Amino acid sequence: MLLSQTIAAIGELNREAMAQAQARVDSLLKPPGSLGRLEELAVQLAGITGRPAPEIRAKSVIVMAGDHGVVAEGVSGAPQEITYQILPRFLDGTGGIGVLGRHVGAKVVVVDIGVAREVTWPGVLVRKVRPGTGNIARGPAMTREEAVRAVETGIEIAQEEIAQGADLLATGDMGIGNTTPSSAILCALAGIPVAEAVGRGTMVNDAVLARKRAVVAEALRVNRPDPADPLDVLAKVGGLEIAGLAGVILGAAARRVPVLLDGFITGAAALVAAGLCPRAKDFMIASHLSEERAHRHMLAALGLKPLLDMNLRLGEGTGAALAMPVVEAAAKILREMATFGEAGVSDMERDKLL
Known part of the structure; x- marks a missing residue:
């Protein structure tokens, strides 16, 4: 395996x-x-x-994209269709990570690991494990076998980029609603209370925030994820892009390549990766402190200090891309x-x- x-x-x-x-x-x-x-x-x-x-000669930002059944519970102010619609903007250089990836001279790799719609955008790597997760408020996100396959997909992508010369990887995400499973992972693996773990995410008002907290609490009650088993947590309350990013982190660590974490979503992936292999933490670099307030709990659980603090909360790997020149500077001294x-x-x- x-x-x-x-x-x-x-x-x-x-x-x-x-x-x-x-x-x-x-x-x-x-x-x-x-x-x-x-x-x-x-x-x-x-x-x-x-x-x-x-020496850092080539850099890649790996953006994993996936959809979430829990959006049906009204946990996001943005429509799920945006996950699908925004992917080509990452590749044509007009989306956030497209602009910042070009700015820092990094290759941007966009992976459909679980988008609900069929993706045919040119340049997107289609490695779909399944078309979106299940609604975690009503049952598990995916099967354990699907979780493993998604993690292994991330490992494969990391290995491919490293084989092509990348000696610095960065993690990015795209998936409307993905702060909800990320919060559930934080609760399950780090023992953070729901009220502390659930933030506003994208375009969320007070009423939606209260709903998100109730949904995360219900997801934990219904699924009873085992904190001693990161794959169980991932399968029951996680996301496909989170699983893929956990694989990217593990794949980079196995090849002795530094990997930059982005924000809240990739922080959840890092918790899973560290749960699967505590040694992987040594190969992680926290790019920034997200404006999503619970991100600091993730970094504390991982024992990491962020390089930047710029009130970012876009995701996509944007914070990780901005930190790439800092990592290059460290190597150059x-x-x-x-x-x-x-x-x-x-x-x-x-x-x-x-």
């Missing part, structure tokens, strides 16, 4: 490479620690890749910034500077 093989292939961070990277960071032409989080990120990249001076010795600065002069 691809999933079990992938989990078995996820190793520890390379401590020797990290030690070498840390030694170089400490000797660079600057006061110690003066590049802050950039220094931490540089050392993490060394540990992920196993290279003391990692190891490769391109001179040490005191390389710059010809004597120990005496260095001590005066420090």
Whole structure:
């Protein structure tokens, strides 16, 4: 089984490479620690890749798209049809991730893993597991077998991008109504109360917010997801694009490639991935803190600190794309910034500077 093989292939961070990277960071032409989080990120990249001076040459944003039966409960102010209609805008460069992906020089890969309609838009990878999930307020989102197949689809997509040269992946999502299953996953896997886990999502007023909270509580009551079994949680209250993104994260970790998380939806995917393989957390980078307030609970559960805080809540991988240049900068200070010795600065002069 691809999933079990992938989990078995996820190793520890390379401590020797990290030690070498840390030694170089400490000797660079600057006061110690003066590049802050950039220094931490540089050392993490060394540990992920196993290279003391990692290089990022190609970047891919993988956007998983899927629909949700729970939309029938009135949990979103936006119509489900938007999931289908917006996909070509990602590829022609006029949608949010289309613009920002082009801006940072990243390839945008759009995957239909569970859109309710038949998708024939040119350029969209059709890897549909099923046409949308079931209504989680009335029963499970999907079968366990479908959840596994969706995770494995994500693994396959990640492997394909890495085989084509990508050495930095980012996760993105598209699916009207997907904050509802993401909240349910957060409740089930992190033990966060419904009132704290459910936010407004897209175009949601107070009445719809109250309905969303009631729906998540009902989904948890009806399905009784097992927090000790992430696949059970995913199958019962998750989403197909969430499952696919969990697979992307696991696939990247198995190939020792850093993976940038986007916001709330990809945070839910990361919780599932970490539940399946705790070591996978070491390969994740949190791009930003979402305006969706419960996102901070996800990051806390994962032990991650966001690189950016810009009040973003679009999804699509937009925050992850914006953080890509920061990750590239961290790699470049190891490769391109001179040490005191390389710059010809004597120990005496260095001590005066420090």
